[in-house]
Amino acid sequence: MDVREKLNILADAAKYDVSCSSSGSNRSTPKGGLGNGCQAGVCHTWAADGRCISLLKVLMSNACKYDCAYCVNRRSNDIPRATFTPKELIDLTLEFYRRNYIEGLFLSSAVVGSPDATMERLVRVAKELRTVHKFGGYIHLKSIPGASASLLHEAGLYADRSSVNIEIPSDQALQYLAPEKNHASIYKPMNYLAERKLEYNAGGNFSRYSPRFLPAGQSTQMIVGASGETDYQILTLSNGFYKQQQMKRVYFSGYVPINADKRLPVITTKPPLVREHRLYQADWLMRYYKFEYNEILDEQHPNLDLELDPKVGWALRHPEFFPIDIQTADYEMLLRVPGIGVKSAKLIASGRRYGKIRLDSLKKMGVVLKRAKYFIYHPDTPASLRRLYPEMVRPLLIQQAKPVQLDLFNDQPLLLSAS
């Protein structure tokens, strides 16, 4: 089997890993070597499904010994199997990188033989890229649950980011769908890497010569819609990852049915794309908009509104804060206005020091006035009218969202599923 065939099989096998970011690591080009890391990350292209591609995302091998119900590479599936040699993978990475196709390598693998044997191969690729080929580009290595601490440690020295996928948000469902896995075995490498990273950072005084450990931190991923967790459970879990494991990113992957399995939703189920989108929006609110997870959802509202984005949802549940005066409101409060993003909030905050911000300049800044107008007030508005009536605003906001063509053959009509 030649490299091209292997690439086809092993890229196809890796496509359900949604992690794509290449940010957070500003590695400089090694002397006489190739490539560097860019703090903000660089997207190189976008796939036909609209997801960004910045890394050569492949599996080392797809000959898995496990049999997880949701996974395309499970033992009981009859699919072509392939395994890269380290050299093939290294050459491919370097050649792609030289043509500026990619920002680096994302390397994962099915578990072949023992976890240690698998992890050892992954680490070998990263190590050779860094030491023999003086490669300064981004490397994302998957940590294999069950691999020994020394290998995980070594991986942290050569890779920029590492990830262990939580797969299914609840332990019970995970053990049901993937009998060989449980949350404890997934948390173990995660916690180990988080502790080591803290240790490396504890020294304080950095120089560019001091060894670095996973400069871009860790990430994880969970499948949404394969088991019955609520959005509240999912957000609680990701909040824990951000707070306790200092996770850089939590990815959500709407369940795409691949295998016919009686433990899973039927094979014709459509991936819950809107729900996934709402979860990412909620995740954004937590990471960039200073929202707490339990502000976005709580036990009374355990699921995200599919019709409105979570920021609007929060604003409508809290009419007591709105409308606000953009001339005087805190930066944190500006961030909470639907239609105002981080960039425009910053512009408002810096511009209003020199003069009044008018409505038409808000529009020029890129504020989405058709959303924001219900939540801010004009100096001319009489004080008696400065109230927000959620029950009146909600239908107006939904109307503005583009009408969706109903699918005749959908067994779950949109209107029903949204209620």
Add this chain to the structure above:
Amino acid sequence: MLSISYDSTFDGFLSVVFEIYRQRLSVGDIRPDRLEGTSEDLFMQPFWVETNPDSARRLKRAIVNAASEDVLYLLDTVFRSEESGVEMKMLAFLRKLFSGIDKNYGKNPTSEEMLPLYMIAQSVRREAGDMRGMVRFTKLEDGTYFAEIEPKYDIVTLLAGHFRSRFANERWAIYDSRRNYGIYYDGCGVMEVSVPDIKEVTAGLPPDSIKEMWKDFYKAISIKERENPKLLKRCLPVRYWKHLPEREASPATWLESDWINPKFTRSSPSTLLPSDVAKANSRAQVLLR
């Protein structure tokens, strides 16, 4: 009223501003010479200003003194947008800045004259950022890595720093074939270059197996059930596809968004992918019913 022309360089524009102040010109329009002969205004008198590096330098110093280095950099970025009429917007900003009415004028990004400039600069910077990822090199016979791009804005020189540090031990060139110049890195420094015929540079190259593998990879990585052409076009504007190997094979008509619109009719033979035709048909039927 004068319609001032200059040589379309930033220094040229600064010389124009300098002359406007020095000779107290009453200016109606500032036009770069690349717009030659388009819609001459009868009531404006044409006037040519020669680029003078010395007056440009003096004006730069004046801008830094009145505002900051950042504002000078902002103006340079805005100038690269090549948008029609951007010169007058910049002149309006400079007039307000030098009038000295407001000491903090240069710091306020939301002022009436600065906000439009700020937004233009943002889209120029965005393209320069995107282009760092969307440059595709081909290996030439002599080992130089060569890339052709056609960006909307004049940003090719903004890419120099990024690629110089990234591919420090190689020779490479990025060529803007729309503006007919590019940058070349010879292993130690970056210089501006131009070539007589861009097509000859890559002519006669043997097929690149790595490029084919990249196309394979691109196809393999997308999930069919999630395909989303609208999102794809928002993230990866169609105007860039020509120079992206992973996208260049897409049929030309795929580029137009008409197949998303179910009402479209097509008289010429369709070059859409069969699956797209089926999709469009099924949507049209839904509408008919």
